[in-house]
Amino acid sequence: MTERLGIVVSASLEGGVVVRLEPGVSVEEMVVGRYVAIQGQRHRFFGMITDVRLEMTDERLASAPPEAGEPLLASVVSGVNTYGIIRVTPMLTIGGDAVTILEGPQPVKTIPAHFSPVELASERDMELVFGQENERNFHIGNPLDMETKLCLNLEEFVKRSNGIFGKSGTGKTFLTRILLIGMLQKSRAVNLIFDMHNEYGWQGTNEAGPPVKGLKQLFPAAVAVYTLDEENSVRRGVKVDSVVKIGYDEIEPDDIALLRQTLNLTELAVEASYQLRRRFGRQWIQRTLELEDAEEVRGLLEETKIHESTFQSLRRGLNTIRRLPFITSHAAEDIVPKILAHLDRGVNVVLEFGRYREIAAYVLVANMLARRIYAHYQAQTEKAMAEGSSPPRPLVITIEEAHRFLNPEIAAQTIFGTIAREMRKYNVTLLVIDQRPSGISEEVMSQLGTKITCLLDNERDIDSVLAGVSGKSELKTVLARLAPKRQALIFGHAVPMPVAFQPVSYDADFYARLAGRKAAGKTEDLEKFW
Amino acid sequence: MALVEGGLTISSPAGKIAEVIEAQTTLFTAQCYELYGLPALGSLVRTGDVYGIVASAATVPLEAGRRPVALGHDVATEEAVFRENPQLGRLFRSEFSAVVVGFREGERVYQYLPALPARIHGFVYLCGDEEVRTFSRSLGFLETLLHAVVAVPPEELVSASLRQMSRKHADPDAFLIAAGKMLAHLLSDDYPRLRSILGRLR
Ligand SMILES: Nc1ncnc2c1ncn2[C@@H]1O[C@H](COP(=O)(O)OP(=O)(O)O)[C@@H](O)[C@H]1O
Ligand SMILES: [Mg+2]
Numbered sequence: 001m002t003e004r005l006g007i008v009v010s011a012s013l014e015g016g017v018v019v020r021l022e023p024g025v026s027v028e029e030m031v032v033g034r035y036v037a038i039q040g041q042r043h044r045f046f047g048m049i050t051d052v053r054l055e056m057t058d059e060r061l062a063s064a065p066p067e068a069g070e071p072l073l074a075s076v077v078s079g080v081n082t083y084g085i086i087r088v089t090p091m092l093t094i095g096g097d098a099v100t101i102l103e104g105p106q107p108v109k110t111i112p113a114h115f116s117p118v119e120l121a122s123e124r125d126m127e128l129v130f131g132q133e134n135e136r137n138f139h140i141g142n143p144l145d146m147e148t149k150l151c152l153n154l155e156e157f158v159k160r161s162n163g164i165f166g167k168s169g170t171g172k173t174f175l176t177r178i179l180l181i182g183m184l185q186k187s188r189a190v191n192l193i194f195d196m197h198n199e200y201g202w203q204g205t206n207e208a209g210p211p212v213k214g215l216k217q218l219f220p221a222a223v224a225v226y227t228l229d230e231e232n233s234v235r236r237g238v239k240v241d242s243v244v245k246i247g248y249d250e251i252e253p254d255d256i257a258l259l260r261q262t263l264n265l266t267e268l269a270v271e272a273s274y275q276l277r278r279r280f281g282r283q284w285i286q287r288t289l290e291l292e293d294a295e296e297v298r299g300l301l302e303e304t305k306i307h308e309s310t311f312q313s314l315r316r317g318l319n320t321i322r323r324l325p326f327i328t329s330h331a332a333e334d335i336v337p338k339i340l341a342h343l344d345r346g347v348n349v350v351l352e353f354g355r356y357r358e359i360a361a362y363v364l365v366a367n368m369l370a371r372r373i374y375a376h377y378q379a380q381t382e383k384a385m386a387e388g389s390s391p392p393r394p395l396v397i398t399i400e401e402a403h404r405f406l407n408p409e410i411a412a413q414t415i416f417g418t419i420a421r422e423m424r425k426y427n428v429t430l431l432v433i434d435q436r437p438s439g440i441s442e443e444v445m446s447q448l449g450t451k452i453t454c455l456l457d458n459e460r461d462i463d464s465v466l467a468g469v470s471g472k473s474e475l476k477t478v479l480a481r482l483a484p485k486r487q488a489l490i491f492g493h494a495v496p497m498p499v500a501f502q503p504v505s506y507d508a509d510f511y512a513r514l515a516g517r518k519a520a521g522k523t524e525d526l527e528k529f530w
Numbered sequence: 531m532a533l534v535e536g537g538l539t540i541s542s543p544a545g546k547i548a549e550v551i552e553a554q555t556t557l558f559t560a561q562c563y564e565l566y567g568l569p570a571l572g573s574l575v576r577t578g579d580v581y582g583i584v585a586s587a588a589t590v591p592l593e594a595g596r597r598p599v600a601l602g603h604d605v606a607t608e609e610a611v612f613r614e615n616p617q618l619g620r621l622f623r624s625e626f627s628a629v630v631v632g633f634r635e636g637e638r639v640y641q642y643l644p645a646l647p648a649r650i651h652g653f654v655y656l657c658g659d660e661e662v663r664t665f666s667r668s669l670g671f672l673e674t675l676l677h678a679v680v681a682v683p684p685e686e687l688v689s690a691s692l693r694q695m696s697r698k699h700a701d702p703d704a705f706l707i708a709a710g711k712m713l714a715h716l717l718s719d720d721y722p723r724l725r726s727i728l729g730r731l732r
Contacts, residue, residue: 058721061721070729072710073724
């Protein structure tokens with residue numbers, strides 16, 4: 001493990017450290033993304049391999065390489081006249097001075113001296129940097145090609161909104177499930193998950209085998225599953241806690257604004273919805289749709305100065321919403337207080353969409369519920385501040401297809417845009433999942449504290465995920481070379497330095513480890529609440 | 531009087547083979563006691579505490595300016611020429627020059643130039659196997675040889691010395707690879723030269 005890889009031959013703060021490999025070390029083992037430790041004279045540096053290169057001392061070697069009959073020449077030049085170079089981007093230093101001994105790893109402010117020896121980072125090194133598994137640190141995976149556990153401090157993680165990105169099929173959903181479990185076990189935060197594809201609550205699909213367990217199967221007492229599609233949920237054997245129906249009267253023009261593109265509405269039609277809301281009050285949708293009489297319609301349009309075609313366009317849009325099976329004219333039960341009651345008790349809420357996976361349904365419901373829940377948190381937090389009492393339990397809202405809520409055109413209007421921008425002002429943060437991060441507004445992207453990204457191959461997506469990160473071009477090489485499945489790069493607020501890793505296997509062993517921990521962990525406390 | 535590679539005295543390594551007749555800091559010339567009693571090109575020799583690598587050799591008339599005449603017309607073999615003209619052995623001399631590559635001081639061997647050149651009339655010994663192995667534990671002499679100013683091309687000199695030395699090592703290949711790596715460092719910007727030296731080791 002502490003085998004010497006090579007020595008530092010040149011370095012700059014800007015360009016990173018150039019390491020000449022020892023003759024016996026194969027370049028083929030120097031995988032981009034791997035961590036190495038450089039023992040300088042006063043500091044120990046940690047850095048990521050970001051480039052690998054072959055070099056020769058004399059260009060003439062390339063034009064007349066040793067031939068088959070020259071085995072001595074071949075073995076002599078290798079490692080001496082031809083050698084491997086790795087480029088290392090230093091991320092942290094440790095030890096050396098009082099500060100780092102007291103405060104742990106520090107950002108890199110200098111470079112290692114000439115000929116400092118370089119070796120693969122050891123398990124101990126990684127533990128020093130990422131911390132050991134404990135009551136706050138959750139084991140999320142292993143750094144690439146290492147046995148060491150990569151741990152994430154989830155209390156730190158949930159302090160900011162975070163993002164999980166990657167092409168379809170790269171492992172976002174599995175990773176999210178792992179993180180949700182981590183939060184559930186190792187942070188004070190409670191989760192509200194808008195589960196578009198029914199992957200988190202009861203069980204999740206698995207391309208490679210039988211379905212995997214969802215949160216409720218693993219932590220029955222700590223998770224409540226809500227569904228918009230009772231029939232579908234029951235058919236899938238889900239133990240449903242609540243069926244969600246939504247009344248027209250709960251839908252606000254803001255929700256319609258968000259659906260403008262999806263419902264193919266004009267700006268004017270959206271504006272008209274605000275007018276009609278003022279005019280009809282909470283019943284505005286029902287009243288608008290029920291207007292049959294041509295005279296009445298004309299009267300209304302004259303009075304509100306809404307154009308006939310605009311009105312018809314809005315009606316078409318509202319009709320689309322009305323056709324969603326979970327929409328009723330008036331829901332018998334307001335679901336929001338029920339959700340809030342669960343969240344207040346620390347019970348995580350998963351809302352399944354069943355068969356209703358069309359984006360309109362998802363955007364509408366997630367936005368509506370989040371808006372009202374957020375308002376509650378806002379009130380609670382302000383009250384707590386005024387009274388000096390303790391604020392509500394931190395809430396993390398998980399949304400998929402995040403660019404639908406957070407694209408530049410609508411990010412300013414949606415509740416999710418607000419949450420992302422306000423950081424944790426009201427104890428609510430987001431976990432956004434998306435396969436097309438370039439669709440998310442730059443401002444929102446820049447607010448995300450920690451980003452975890454699986455493979456992306458679209459240049460614009462890569463750029464948007466890495467925007468503003470130091471060492472961007474080096475991380476780009478690492479990101480572009482992740483395996484198409486089950487490898488990810490994590491960087492940002494909750495980790496001391498970026499690291500490429502393989503998420504833990506989500507399987508029976510994983511469940512067993514969780515169960516082992518459950519006895520001592522925080523879920524036990526939750527059982528009491530239940 | 532058959533010329534065995536490695537010198538006539540290979541069977542008696544401790545014996546002296548020649549005597550210094552000219553000495554400079556970087557080079558000494560010695561005259562062999564026997565006609566054709568020459569050590570092979572590249573052999574390690576020692577006079578006093580000074581080590582040299584045999585760099586060039588010649589057999590010339592004892593008296594400068596005298597030219598030999600052809601004598602073998604009526605005899606069947608070359609040996610017979612000498613048998614029938616026993617004075618020949620005293621009319622010619624074999625001499626060689628050695629590039630100074632180091633010296634010893636007590637037990638230690640240093641592979642750089644000694645403070646003083648070899649002494650005139652110093653006896654010259656062909657180093658035995660053990661002494662060659664001890665000397666070639668370090669390879670600094672290769673750099674001296676590469677830069678030596680002698681009539682023989684340095685590539686020839688270096689490869690000849692390595693051929694000689696490798697034979698004395700238990701694992702000649704390992705020795706050649708180590709020496710080759712050293713040369714590769716020294717010639718890191720001159721690959722054709724490296725290749726030509728290594729090509730002469732086959
Ligand atoms: N951590 C993991 N453990 C086990 N299998 C995984 C893991 N991550 C990904 N997979 C496999 O890869 C497939 C795709 O992962 P998924 O999370 O559904 O991708 P995405 O959400 O990015 O489309 C899964 O069905 C599963 O077979
Ligand atoms: Mg998915």
